[in-house]
Each structure stands twice: as structure tokens, then as C-alpha cells.
Amino acid sequence: xxxxxxxxxxxxxxxxxxxxxxxxxxxxxxxxxxxxxxxxxxxxxxxxxxxxxxxxxxxxxxxxxxxxxxx
Amino acid sequence: xxxxxxxxxxxxxxxxxxxxxxxxxxxxxxxxxxxxxxxxxxxxxxxxxxxxxxxxxxxxxxxxxxxxxxxxxxxxxxxxxxxxxxxxxxxxxxxxxxxxxxxxxxxxxxxxxxxxxxxxxxxxxxxxxxxxxxxxxxxxxxxxxxxxxxxxxxxxxxxxxxxxxxxxxxxxxxxxxxxxxxxxxxxxxxxxxxxxxxxxxxxxxxxxxxxxxxxxxxxxxxxxxxxxxxxxxxxxxxxxxxxxxxxxxxxxxxxxxxxxxxxxxxxxxxxxxxxxxxxxxxxxxxxxxxxxxxxxxxxxx
Numbered sequence: 071x072x073x074x075x076x077x078x079x080x081x082x083x084x085x086x087x088x089x090x091x092x093x094x095x096x097x098x099x100x101x102x103x104x105x106x107x108x109x110x111x112x113x114x115x116x117x118x119x120x121x122x123x124x125x126x127x128x129x130x131x132x133x134x135x136x137x138x139x140x141x
Numbered sequence: 142x143x144x145x146x147x148x149x150x151x152x153x154x155x156x157x158x159x160x161x162x163x164x165x166x167x168x169x170x171x172x173x174x175x176x177x178x179x180x181x182x183x184x185x186x187x188x189x190x191x192x193x194x195x196x197x198x199x200x201x202x203x204x205x206x207x208x209x210x211x212x213x214x215x216x217x218x219x220x221x222x223x224x225x226x227x228x229x230x231x232x233x234x235x236x237x238x239x240x241x242x243x244x245x246x247x248x249x250x251x252x253x254x255x256x257x258x259x260x261x262x263x264x265x266x267x268x269x270x271x272x273x274x275x276x277x278x279x280x281x282x283x284x285x286x287x288x289x290x291x292x293x294x295x296x297x298x299x300x301x302x303x304x305x306x307x308x309x310x311x312x313x314x315x316x317x318x319x320x321x322x323x324x325x326x327x328x329x330x331x332x333x334x335x336x337x338x339x340x341x342x343x344x345x346x347x348x349x350x351x352x353x354x355x356x357x358x359x360x361x362x363x364x365x366x367x368x369x370x371x372x373x374x375x376x377x378x379x380x381x382x383x384x385x386x387x388x389x390x391x392x393x394x395x396x397x398x399x400x401x402x403x404x405x406x407x408x409x410x411x412x413x414x415x416x417x418x419x420x421x422x423x424x425x426x427x428x429x430x431x432x433x434x435x436x437x438x439x440x441x442x
Contacts, residue, residue: 072258075225075273078306082266083257108306112269115305123302123339125369127266130301130377135263 077107085124086131096121160402163212164426166419167408175416180211182420187406190215190248194235205243214358214404215239215248218265220285222295223318224254225274228281230288237289246404249294249327249358250285252278252315265298269306270314275321282322294325294357299332299364299378303340311336312350325357328403330391331384335364335376348391353399361388361426362408380410383422392429405430 072080081103084091095102099116108116165185166176176183186207193201207213220232240248253265268274286292297315309317319326328351337344363382368374384407392405405426407419 073225073273075269075271075277076257078269078271078304079225079254079257080260082268082304083254083260083262086262086266087260111308112306115307119305120302122369122373123300123375126367126375126377127300127302129369130367131263131266135261138263 072107074107074109074112078112081106081108086128087135089128092124092128160400162402162430163404164423164430165211165404165406166423167216167406167410168207168213169410169413171413172409172416172419175419179416179420182423183211185212185214185246185404185406187214187216187408188243188245190217190236190239191219193239193243201239201242208243208245212246212404213243214406215243215245217248217250217293219255220250220281221253221255222250222281222285222293223252223274223278224257224268224281225271225277226254226257227277228284230284233285233288236285240289240291247294247357248289248291249296251296251298252318253298267298267300267302267304267311269304270309270311271307272309275309275314275317278318279321282318282324286322292322292324294327295319295322296327296329296358296360297332297336297351299329299335301339301375301377303336310350312347312352316352319352319355324355326352326355327358327360328353328356328395329360329362329378330388330395331360331362331364331378334385334387334391335378339375344387344391345394348394349398353395354401356395356399356401356403358403359392359395359405360408361392361405361422363388380408381412383414383418389425389429392426396430 085095100113103113103116163184165183168186168188193204217236220228222228251265254268255262333347334344337347361384362380363384364376364378365382366374367377407422
């Protein structure tokens with residue numbers, strides 16, 4: 071069983087690596103966060119998600135993964 | 142070529158405290174010839190540890206031979222020590238074997254997580270900065286110390302995305318981890334700069350908020366501005382560009398605010414300029430550490 075802090079990292083890792091999941095999250099961050107096991111305190115912060123930063127970070131991580139695969 | 146610098150505060154008063162600070166370069170195969178040709182101007186070399194975990198014996202022996210010629214710092218990128226999850230002991234074992242083989246001056250890792258529940262992010266990511274991640278990160282660092290025999294220096298990372306769910310500022314979160322684990326700080330000044338300008342904060346104020354008395358190493362690098370759909374811009378730390386002026390200003394400010402001795406390492410991962418350009422950047426770092434440079438600090442925020 072993942073604790074809420076681990077669930078927060080699970081959420082971020084999926085947001086950084088899965089474009090479809092990211093799109094679902096944007097539509098309803100709180101419900102998706104709840105499904106993943108975030109606690110109320112964490113859920114309350116999701117409204118302030120930095121969408122620009124998230125997209126740029128996801129793009130940057132995708133480029134890094136692609137560069138790793140080339141090596 | 143090490144800089145023996147007087148403490149900047151002491152220099153204007155009666156007591157002058159000397160310290161030795163080394164300035165060097167991140168090891169990359171593309172830079173090897175230049176590094177060997179300029180060892181009289183390079184005090185320290187930082188090597189990416191992960192590149193050697195599965196390397197043939199002869200490559201690890203070559204790394205050990207390098208460490209016999211110049212102080213080598215091993216730098217890890219894949220442990221994911223800053224996390225609410227326990228660090229993988231198999232990965233720590235690999236680091237321990239490399240440390241044992243190379244006998245570096247020290248080793249370091251990042252205040253980052255890199256994977257979660259089987260998902261590899263592909264690079265360093267900042268976890269939510271909470272009491273829970275402080276607690277587990279301290280446990281992870283203690284385990285790293287037990288397995289490798291040395292506590293790693295911990296590096297602040299650049300992030301394009303400030304994680305929601307955080308309850309601490311980056312500086313406070315880092316301080317609590319460093320103090321509780323006894324780890325030194327590897328302060329990446331471009332990471333600090335990028336995070337500050339991306340959040341529209343003053344980089345000098347961010348610098349002052351970090352536990353500067355714990356600094357044992359400094360990274361200098363550069364980056365570029367990127368945007369999403371042509372809109373809002375963010376500074377990406379990409380190690381493909383020269384450090385901006387602001388990073389050297391931060392180095393000078395750091396030198397004035399701490400009495401700590403630290404190594405300064407220039408990181409460059411591609412789009413390599415002529416080696417003389419890199420040597421010039423090392424000279425610029427040495428100048429920033431010099432107490433003779435007594436100009437007021439400029440603000441670049």
C-alpha cells in the first residue's frame with residue numbers, strides 16, 4: 071500500500087511521462103488525485119498546478135529519455 | 142593553480158582566514174584531450190558515476206588512474222535519494238563498489254527523485270517538498286553513508302515545474318535534509334538561478350536562504366530560454382551553454398557569505414566550444430573567488 075507521499079511521487083512521475091494521463095489530470099485534477107491516494111492536504115494544492123511548467127518539464131524529460139535510448 | 146582566497150569578510154577587517162578552493166571541470170570523453178593537456182589549470186575533475194557502473198574493468202582502472210593524477214569527484218544521477226520511497230540498495234552497492242575502486246575525493250548525488258512505482262522519469266525531478274520527503278531522504282542518505290562509507294554531497298536541482306503538494310520552500314527543505322543527515326551541499330548556481338527567475342524571485346535572496354555554511358562544492362553551467370506554445374518562457378538548465386554573468390555574480394556573492402572551502406566545477410554536456418573558452422570560464426570563476434574583486438553585486442533577476 072502506497073502512502074500519500076509516495077502517491078504524490080507516483081502522480082508526478084505519470085504526469086511527466088504520460089501525455090494522455092496529463093490531459094485527463096488537467097480536466098479534473100482533484101478526482102484523479104483522490105483516485106491515486108493523495109490526502110486532502112495534497113488535493114487542496116492541485117488547483118495551483120503550474121500547467122506551463124508541467125508541459126515544459128514533460129517535454130524536457132521526454133527529450134532526455136529519447137537521448138538515453140540513442141546511447 | 143588552486144585559489145588561496147582570503148575570507149571576504151576577514152579581508153576588510155583585521156583577521157584574514159585563508160582557504161583553498163579548487164576550480165575544475167566535468168569529465169566528458171569529448172573533453173578528455175583538453176583536460177589532459179591543461180591539468181596545470183584544472184584542479185579537480187568531476188566524473189559521472191553512472192557511466193562507470195557497468196563499464197569494463199579497463200575503463201574503471203583508467204578512472205582510478207585519473208584519480209591518482211587529479212582530485213576526482215564522483216557524481217551520481219540515478220539514485221533518487223530525495224524521495225518518500227526507500228532508495229534501492231542494489232544501486233547503492235554499485236556506487237559503493239565504484240567508490241571503493243576509484244577512491245575519489247568525494248561523491249555526490251541530487252536532491253531529486255528519478256522514478257516512482259516502476260515509471261522512469263528519465264531525469265532528475267523534484268519531489269513534493271514535505272516533512273515526509275525530508276524524513277525519508279534523511280534515511281536514504283544515512284543508508285548511502287552506511288553502504289558506501291561516505292556521506293554524499295547533495296545537489297539542488299533545476300526544475301521547470303514546482304511541484305504542488307509542497308509545504309516547504311526549496312531552501313528550507315534542503316536545509317532540513319542537510320542538517321539532519323549531516324550531508325554537505327553541492328550548490329548548483331545555475332539551477333538556483335533558473336529556479337529563481339522562473340518563479341520571479343531574486344536569485345541573491347534565494348542564495349542567502351540556502352545553508353551556505355554547508356557548501357562543499359559548486360556547479361556552474363548555462364541554459365536557454367524555452368516556451369510552451371510560444372507563450373510564457375522558462376529558463377532551462379541544459380549544460381549546453383556558457384554560464385551567464387549572473388551565475389558568476391552568484392559565485393562571488395557565495396564567496397562573500399561563507400567561510401567554507403569548496404570545489405567549483407564547470408559542467409558542459411555538449412555543443413562544446415574550443416577548450417580555451419572553457420579554460421577562460423574557469424579563470425572567470427577564479428576571479429569571482431578572488432578577494433581582489435571588490436565590486437558591488439549586480440542583480441540579474
